[in-house]
Amino acid sequence: MKSFRKELTFETDKRIDFINITEQVEEAIRESGITEGLALVAPIHVTASCFINDSEKGLVADFTKWADKIAPHEPLNLWKHNEGGEENADAHLKRQLMGREVVIAVTGGKPDFGTWEQVFYGDFDGKRPKNVLIKVIGE
Amino acid sequence: MKSFRKELTFETDKRIDFINITEQVEEAIRESGITEGLALVAPIHVTASCFINDSEKGLVADFTKWADKIAPHEPLNLWKHNEGGEENADAHLKRQLMGREVVIAVTGGKPDFGTWEQVFYGDFDGKRPKNVLIKVIGE
């Protein structure tokens, strides 16, 4: 069995924003030299998500609006986590809504994806660099 | 290390609907010949989910009602994704709420489940055939 580990760094332009990282994930799997296995893609932070959905500009705007409706940023005093001076309770909740990680099948040295599957990094407390861990195991 | 790949096709009767696929997952794991490992079960589409919950008719109806309350289908103009003529923005959001994938422990050649764990395929933009990927790795 082979294993491979890589960290990638992303920084969003906005507090809540999404970056399509499909190419970087494909590249990491190529670098791993693993042809059959599983790849884990997850932020090493607790206010961000990696997930798979469609790369369509309107939809990405919908994610932002929806996540803030379900777990509002304001009023800040809605959440106990913010009582100590933090302002990102909503980001911890949004991360639960959108999920932490994706596990991707590796087949023939590539991510085994359908036509519309694209990997996103979503940050809910962004505008600063955060790392995503890719771990691939297999043969 | 061994690996095994299989695609299954499902088609729901209703736009939002759920199919219990536990037997098909068990069969795929048997076919794999893998006795100890991990199995990934995920749709290769971005408006569907694979998840584990209880197989109870009332609950499955609750999933439909709940998902549509949290990410409503209508009014269609609630979501930017629908501006280009699509009508399934809600299905992309419901898929985030319900999750994309399950990772299942394989022990003694079987899914390592508790009494009530059943695997579901949920489609939020259904009434057409979609594929689920099962990838098993182990020994």
Place this chain on the structure above:
Amino acid sequence: MKSFRKELTFETDKRIDFINITEQVEEAIRESGITEGLALVAPIHVTASCFINDSEKGLVADFTKWADKIAPHEPLNLWKHNEGGEENADAHLKRQLMGREVVIAVTGGKPDFGTWEQVFYGDFDGKRPKNVLIKVIGE
């Protein structure tokens, strides 16, 4: 390839409550003797979750409040699952919101975590013992 399986038992004090199980997960990975691989951590019950987030007291209170706002326990007749005498439909829904499982990279014999990543067991129909399965595969 090596594999390792362990069950842990947890019981929450309250109906909805969260227990930080990071140390037990670290210990299980140590016991496995696996230095490079993947670990699955998942309850074998369908009204509980394992997830990764920040260990901050206020945030944990926010999880309880938020989950009950998104999938209310009462009125019980809101959900069809409760018509047969059950009272835990909300717990099945909360488990979808918070997620079932985490998959953790194992690197150098340890969970490959960022500074703030802590593993939680969340029960949404608690006050009784439930089991969490840890399955580690790798080398």
